[in-house]
Structures are given as structure tokens and as C-alpha cells.
Amino acid sequence: MTTLTAQERRAEAARRYHAYLASCPARRLLDRIGDKWVTLVLSALADGPQRYSDLSRRIAGVSQKMLTQTLRSLERDGLVSRSVTPSVPVRVDYALTPLGTPLMPLLAHIKEWAEQHMDEVAAARAAYDRVTGAPAP
Amino acid sequence: MTTLTAQERRAEAARRYHAYLASCPARRLLDRIGDKWVTLVLSALADGPQRYSDLSRRIAGVSQKMLTQTLRSLERDGLVSRSVTPSVPVRVDYALTPLGTPLMPLLAHIKEWAEQHMDEVAAARAAYDRVTGAPAP
DNA sequence: CAGAATCCAAGGGGATACTG
DNA sequence: CAGTATCCCCTTGGATTCTG
Numbered sequence: 001m002t003t004l005t006a007q008e009r010r011a012e013a014a015r016r017y018h019a020y021l022a023s024c025p026a027r028r029l030l031d032r033i034g035d036k037w038v039t040l041v042l043s044a045l046a047d048g049p050q051r052y053s054d055l056s057r058r059i060a061g062v063s064q065k066m067l068t069q070t071l072r073s074l075e076r077d078g079l080v081s082r083s084v085t086p087s088v089p090v091r092v093d094y095a096l097t098p099l100g101t102p103l104m105p106l107l108a109h110i111k112e113w114a115e116q117h118m119d120e121v122a123a124a125r126a127a128y129d130r131v132t133g134a135p136a137p
Numbered sequence: 138m139t140t141l142t143a144q145e146r147r148a149e150a151a152r153r154y155h156a157y158l159a160s161c162p163a164r165r166l167l168d169r170i171g172d173k174w175v176t177l178v179l180s181a182l183a184d185g186p187q188r189y190s191d192l193s194r195r196i197a198g199v200s201q202k203m204l205t206q207t208l209r210s211l212e213r214d215g216l217v218s219r220s221v222t223p224s225v226p227v228r229v230d231y232a233l234t235p236l237g238t239p240l241m242p243l244l245a246h247i248k249e250w251a252e253q254h255m256d257e258v259a260a261a262r263a264a265y266d267r268v269t270g271a272p273a274p
Numbered sequence: 275c276a277g278a279a280t281c282c283a284a285g286g287g288g289a290t291a292c293t294g
Numbered sequence: 295c296a297g298t299a300t301c302c303c304c305t306t307g308g309a310t311t312c313t314g
Contacts, residue, residue, distance in 0.1 A: 007309095014308095017198030025251035026244075027176070028258075034171015039164070052296055061154030063288055068297060078261025089295040090294085099257055106250050107163075113243050114162035120236055121165075124215025144289095151288095189276055200308055205277060226275040227314085278313075286305080293298075 032077070037062055037070040039107060042096070045080060046104050049095035079103065169214070174199055174207040176244060179233070182217060183241050186232035216240065 021027050033039055037059070044050060044058050056067055071094060074080035079100030085091040096104075158164050170176055174196070181187060181195050193204055208231060211217035216237030222228040233241075 013197040017196070021173070021198065025255040026248040027173070028255055029247060029251035030171055030176060031173075034167055036158070036164070036168075039167060056296095059154075060150040061158065064297070065289090065299095066287065069287090076262055076265040077258045078265070079258070084296095090297090092296060099254070099261065102254065103250075106247065109246060110166060110243065111163040113240075114166035117236070117239070118162040118165055121214045121216070124236065125213050128213040128215070148289095193276095201277070202279095202309090203307065206307090221276095227277095229276060276314095278311100280311080281309085283308090284306090286303105288303085289301085291298105291300080294296095 032073075033103075033107065033110075035070070037066050038074065041067070041070050041074065042079070042100065042103065042107065045094060045096045045100075049093050052092050052094070055094065074100070169210075170240075170244070170247075172207070174203050175211065178204070178207050178211065179216070179237065179240065179244065182231060182233045182237075186230050189229050189231070192231065211237070 040059050040062070041055060044055055050058070052067075052071075055071075056062070056064065059067065062070075071080060071082065075082050078097055081095050081097050083093050083095075085093070177196050177199070178192060181192055187195070189204075189208075192208075193199070193201065196204065199207075208217060208219065212219050215234055218232050218234050220230050220232075222230070
């Protein structure tokens, strides 16, 4: 007999659901481009190959840790290539790959939607806060 | 004289950059749809209005806390409407608004891209891990 | 039924310092 | 120059309990 409490059944359902989400392509994509630095790095590289220090300057708000971590993850995903020139000091160039390039039109599409609709969202938010009386607790 | 150390100048640049990002429409949109439960709730509601308990069952992995919090934020953004029927016990229905509805084609577009390309990303990831010898530290 | 409130563990991410 | 390593804070989110 599988005697499970309601709690245990819910926990099991949640576990399965998480496994499902981990395999969902759309969710995986959103996890990547939802990352703050990922989109910024990709957008910067859309203008052409860049050195590490160039990226660091262009994306002024990023820490070295997050920049390196983001670049590593993008390299691992095959979206960005990393090429080292063994000079002194070393020079490292990053660039979009053939796999990463077709991502840019999608980002452009998202940006377009945002510029068309996000002001309405902002207005809705202001109206909501006016009614509830709370700007953002 | 504005005598600033290199650290102070970098900190100031980061501060400005964060302020810029907070006002960037595309970034704000990505922050929303990058949220795990937001997309799942919106997708569920795309099938028509749903009660709280319906959503809770359909999105099996979500806690009540996150479901409520997500619904509140979506209501605040004007993407979802909340209607209370004062019966006993109360009944609450959620639905996409005219502002939230046009978001669905965008999500469909993202999903389409993901299903076309995410397997290549997975392959790149596997190749990367094979070379580096690390499945995922 | 539809939440609100509280507690708490895990992880993300910044600041700093060091290196080949 | 292009990182790596470490510390540490603070947010995120799950579990639990209580209510109208």
C-alpha cells in the first residue's frame, strides 16, 4: 500500500514539476536571458568582438566576478567564443558564435515589445499603488 | 575639487548604471518574464480565467506564498485581473487583461526559438563539459 | 477557499585581495 | 591584462501556522 499523507503527495508533485521545468526548453531559455548580465553581455558583443576590459568598461555596473562568470556560462552554452592571444600581457577576445548570433533578433523583438507596452505597465503600477496607498512596501 | 579615488569613481559609475537599467524597458520586461512563476501563471491563464485553487493545482510546484505573490505582482502590473465573488466560501477568479493578452504571442515566439535552438545549446554544454572534465561544479 | 504572517535555510552576487 | 579566490551580506523562496 502506498500510504502517503497529503503533504507527501504535494511534495512529490512539486518534485516532479521541478524536474519537468528543468527539461522545458522555453524555461531554460528564459532562465538564461532573464539573467541581468547575460543580455547585457550579448548586446555588447552584438557590436562586434570585444576584449575583456572593453566589456568591463561598457557594462559599467558589473563586477569582475559576474562578468567572468557570465562569459564562462555563455561560452559553455556555445553562444560566445573565447580566444586567447598568448602575448605579454595576454589578450582575450570574446565574440558571438553562429549559435549566439540568431539570438539577437529575438532580443530585439523582446526589446520592441517592451518599448511598446512597458509604459502601460508602469501606468498600471502607479494606479495600483495609488489605490492601495502603498508605493512599494 | 572633486578628488575621487579610482574605487569611488567605479562605485559611482556602477550606481549610475544600475539607475539606467532600472529605467530600461527591455530590462524591466525581462525581469518580469524571467521570473519562473510569472510565465507559468500567464501561460495557465492563457487557457481562460482560473480560480486560485485551479492555478495552484495546475502549477503543481508552486508554494501558496509564491503563487499569491506572483498574482499580486501581475495584478499590480495590470497584466492580470482579480475578481472576488463574495460567497461563502469566497471565490476569486484571475484572468488575463487586455494588457496581458498581447504578451502571449511574445512568449510563444520565445518558446518557438527555444524549441528550435536549445538542443544545440545543450549539445554545446555537453561538449564543453567533456573537454573541461567538469559536469557542473 | 483564499489567502496573510512568520521563520529560516540556501544561494546569488558585491567588495576586496591576490596571481600568472 | 585577465582573471581566481575569499569573505560575507542580503535577498529569495520554501515550510509552517493561523484567519475571515
